[in-house]
Amino acid sequence: GAGVSQTPSNKVTEKGKYVELRCDPISGHTALYWYRQSLGQGPEFLIYFQGTGAADDSGLPNDRFFAVRPEGSVSTLKIQRTERGDSAVYLCASGASSGEQYFGPGTRLTVT
């Protein structure tokens, strides 16, 4: 299919470990977003890329979180020294100039 894909679909890690979550956007979409969703809440904005650069990273909760998009396509969200409070579904979305965003299926992160 031509939709947004995310890997892995599930990730269980121990507190203190490092994790990487990957997002493959829809081909041709220049905008890419990362969100985090906790139970009973709506998606919470983390970071937005336009091309290779992070145009808005105001939603990253602290400096343990970092994201890259080196070639303007695939993006990786990196979390260092994971904490139990980081457990959530991490959603990636890509968009075109219209402003609409199309989401991937998400990665469920569980920190034990």
Place this chain on the structure above:
Amino acid sequence: DQQVKQNSPSLSVQEGRISILNCDYTNSMFDYFLWYKKYPAEGPTFLISISSIKDKNEDGRFTVFLNKSAKHLSLHIVPSQPGDSAVYFCAASALASGTYKYIFGTGTRLKVLA
């Protein structure tokens, strides 16, 4: 401070009837709004959008109404079908300010009864 609010956590509607999902916002800079549907264990699915230059947008069974003075939008689904049962999120952004950052509401769970 929650800038986008969906005050009804759940809604039940009979099949064939109209479903009306509501969303309120506080930031007058918001000028573009999206509605999403989400099934369990899946990512949100885009449904319909509306720009602040319009007060209505229609796509098949889905119509979104925007009342800028009241800072309120609503999603109408007519006729409702059992497959519409899902959690619905509204989202808002201030595109004219050059940002594509979206603020989401907490969602409304719609149940369509057969």
